[in-house]
Amino acid sequence: MEEKRILNIILKVKQGEIHAFNEIIVLYEKQVFNLALRIIKNREDAEEVAQDSFVKAYKRIKSFKGNSKFSTWLYRITYNNSLNKITSNKRLGFSEELADEKIGGSLLDDGMKDLLLEERKGFIKKALAKMSSQESTLITLYYQNECDLKEIEEITGINRNTAKVQLHRARKRLELNLKMLLKSEIESLR
Incomplete structure (x- = not known):
């Protein structure tokens, strides 16, 4: 915009x-x-x-x-x-x-590529839901809403350097949550 x-x-x-x-x-x-x-x-x-x-x-x-x-x-x-x-x-x-996380869209019409994209989005939503409100907020502001650290400081009142550290930790936690979700998904397929 x-x-x-x-x-x-x-x-x-x-x-x-x-x-x-x-x-x-x-x-x-x-x-x-x-x-x-x-x-x-x-x-x-x-x-x-x-x-x-x-x-x-x-x-x-x-x-x-x-x-x-x-x-x-x-x-x-x-x-x-x-x-x-x-x-x-x-x-x-x-x-x-926790919000009901439903995979949206018409999967039958959109084909396999869209199905995979929606599955990824679903896993990310589930992983974010397992995080604290502050962690998921920082991830959302930085990646989805494309706010820089200065804007995040203005929005949340969290000092820029603190937000940077918390964002780093939140990314690590998101990665860990995704790994755990994917691991349990793979195990359920066995």
Whole structure:
């Protein structure tokens, strides 16, 4: 996504073109939902947090000054909303549940190549679900949302150097989780 294009959309929204915000939703809905899901680990709550994040972003769009990338600002809202949702759920007595990880797509129509890609995605999702919220959040922000360490610091409040170390550890844990999942999958085929 081109930051200049985003800034033009934001300008339109600030000038009262409400429908222009739909473009922002379309551009970021997947990343916002995935970030919330990595933190909360519950699909329904993540959907709610994603919606709330876009509502808050819309209401606060005039406060966006452009000092950071818009995506960083939006992910920070999502990150905070996710943490608030976890706190709220704990206060209400709900336990954190792992999201049902289903392999999406029409497998019969897409062929073997797509099946393998979906299986990989499924294994990665399962491996991420076994990690702490902070570890999976760092992986999601860095690899999926393509945030650099400075942006991660702005979003999470975690010092850049600490985030770098935690990201390294999270990658190692992800690798270990994937190895364990694949090993059990291979053993189940025997």
